[in-house]
Amino acid sequence: xxxxxxxxxxxxxxxxxxxxxxxxxxxxxxxxxxxxxxxxxxxxxxxxxxxxxxxxxxxxxxxxxxxxxxxxxxxxxxxxxxxxxxxxxxxxxxxxxxxxxxxxxxxxxxxxxxxxxxxxxxxxxxxxxxxxxxxxxxxxxxxxxxxxxxxxxxxxxxxxxxxxxxxxxxxxxxxxxxxxxxxxxxxxxxxxxxxxxxxxxxxxxxxxxxxxxxxxxxxxxxxxxxxxxxxxxxxxxxxxxxxxxxxxxxxxxxxxxxxxxxxxxxxxxxxxxxxx
Amino acid sequence: xxxxxxxxxxxxxxxxxxxxxxxxxxxxxxxxxxxxxxxxxxxxxxxxxxxxxxxxxxxxxxxxxxxxxxxxxxxxxxxxxxxxxxxxxxxxxxxxxxxxxxxxxxxxxxxxxxxxxxxxxxxxxxxxxxxxxxxxxxxxxxxxxxxxxxxxxxxxxxxxxxxxxxxxxxxxxxxxxxxxxxxxxxxxxxxxxxxxxxxxxxxxxxxxxxxxxxxxxxxxxxxxxxxxxxxxxxxxxxxxxxxxxxxxxxxxxxxxxxxxxxxxxxx
Numbered sequence: 001x002x003x004x005x006x007x008x009x010x011x012x013x014x015x016x017x018x019x020x021x022x023x024x025x026x027x028x029x030x031x032x033x034x035x036x037x038x039x040x041x042x043x044x045x046x047x048x049x050x051x052x053x054x055x056x057x058x059x060x061x062x063x064x065x066x067x068x069x070x071x072x073x074x075x076x077x078x079x080x081x082x083x084x085x086x087x088x089x090x091x092x093x094x095x096x097x098x099x100x101x102x103x104x105x106x107x108x109x110x111x112x113x114x115x116x117x118x119x120x121x122x123x124x125x126x127x128x129x130x131x132x133x134x135x136x137x138x139x140x141x142x143x144x145x146x147x148x149x150x151x152x153x154x155x156x157x158x159x160x161x162x163x164x165x166x167x168x169x170x171x172x173x174x175x176x177x178x179x180x181x182x183x184x185x186x187x188x189x190x191x192x193x194x195x196x197x198x199x200x201x202x203x204x205x206x207x208x209x210x211x212x213x214x215x216x217x218x219x220x221x222x223x224x225x226x227x228x229x230x231x232x233x234x235x236x237x238x239x240x241x242x243x244x245x246x247x248x249x250x251x252x253x254x255x256x257x258x259x260x261x262x263x264x265x266x267x268x269x270x271x272x273x274x275x276x
Numbered sequence: 277x278x279x280x281x282x283x284x285x286x287x288x289x290x291x292x293x294x295x296x297x298x299x300x301x302x303x304x305x306x307x308x309x310x311x312x313x314x315x316x317x318x319x320x321x322x323x324x325x326x327x328x329x330x331x332x333x334x335x336x337x338x339x340x341x342x343x344x345x346x347x348x349x350x351x352x353x354x355x356x357x358x359x360x361x362x363x364x365x366x367x368x369x370x371x372x373x374x375x376x377x378x379x380x381x382x383x384x385x386x387x388x389x390x391x392x393x394x395x396x397x398x399x400x401x402x403x404x405x406x407x408x409x410x411x412x413x414x415x416x417x418x419x420x421x422x423x424x425x426x427x428x429x430x431x432x433x434x435x436x437x438x439x440x441x442x443x444x445x446x447x448x449x450x451x452x453x454x455x456x457x458x459x460x461x462x463x464x465x466x467x468x469x470x471x472x473x474x475x476x477x478x479x480x481x482x483x484x485x486x487x488x489x490x491x492x493x494x495x496x497x498x499x500x501x502x503x504x505x506x507x508x509x510x511x512x513x514x515x516x517x518x519x520x521x522x523x524x525x526x527x528x529x530x531x532x533x534x535x536x537x538x539x540x541x542x543x
Contacts, residue, residue: 147405
């Protein structure tokens, strides 16, 4: 098969880059773009792949993770597609990578200046739950009218006595746009704040690109008397590498029925083990 | 204030006297409000009566920015010292006015409430929109308002869709009042409610006016409601104000033929 470098024709890549530039210029604003047909179905990371393909150069080193894992089917297939059409080096080492495409996690290793994090987004519109019409949500963003999102959180507090967002807890970027951080756990929200690396978010099905430029204020929405809380792993640690202060997955040992925890970020866990 | 639906044509733009009622037979443009102009004083209730299609609700929608006016001016003494025409403000400013200076109760609770959220959430929406970010305070204020309108506290977390029409209307009133707006717009609030609930709601409105000094515009085609609430009244027909004055004066001694007909059909 003979594909152009990075699968897309140059015109497509340029269009996506233009949308990306606009997104970087207006932090948190969702820029519409002409989402391309891909060899995988929309809703399976096409937003992220398109961003990655439009950005990638021959010298880039790529890492792809799917909910913390480098080896899940989705991550492997995305890596294959990109490597087959570009020939770039693939890595699992977070520090080594120049572009990191991720589904629903930000790596545990702190990202540095010069790295780009690409997040896949299913629903880019934080107001969608309260307002189904795109026409209206666009106006609400323009008018800085976010009572809908606040109301959603207020209702959760009324019902459950606390905010009950599991992932995708809405944030305010640069004190202007309310943004869906993609379904990352609340644990990762704070990593967006003044991040040294550029964070790009792409929604292929919804045809939107948005961004958090480096060193940008990202505030998770919360009330005065109900502060934002990330998941609490106090007193728990990874069974394999012993790390605490990381995002942990809970497992049940099938033989003993006991609970145990393991790093969600597999490459981080591996790195810790290798360093021991 | 003017409001038209349609672009108008040469004929109806030049001479309004060819209109059939408020409708141009040539191009089909509807002139819903034509040169409607009035004052509303502090603490006063202004009644608006007129038949269906006379432009009452359109006027209210324009005042609450639900619809854009074709042309016109409105000033609110508490907003930028009353020197700025609120119809010429940016949409952000209009939202600010809507959230801070005005309150509206719609004829149909479907328009004014989010039926699937809790009642207290509905009241809080307006507070949130006005910039409140403290759950405890908002909850307290919501409870207080819902209590004022006689919604039992144990039902405050229930969604309005489970409520009767009268209760929904009361939740709407509580919501409209949440920021103590100086101006309240009431569009046919009691229409469709049974008499005892009507009396209840009217009582509440009177009480609000007395205690908070809120100015109100009350639209109704029920003259009984107008007689009870309004200090002054305007009568609308085909998008124009055809008569205005003290409520008693209009009900006892109507001048125009239409008002006479309206008043006599009541008696």
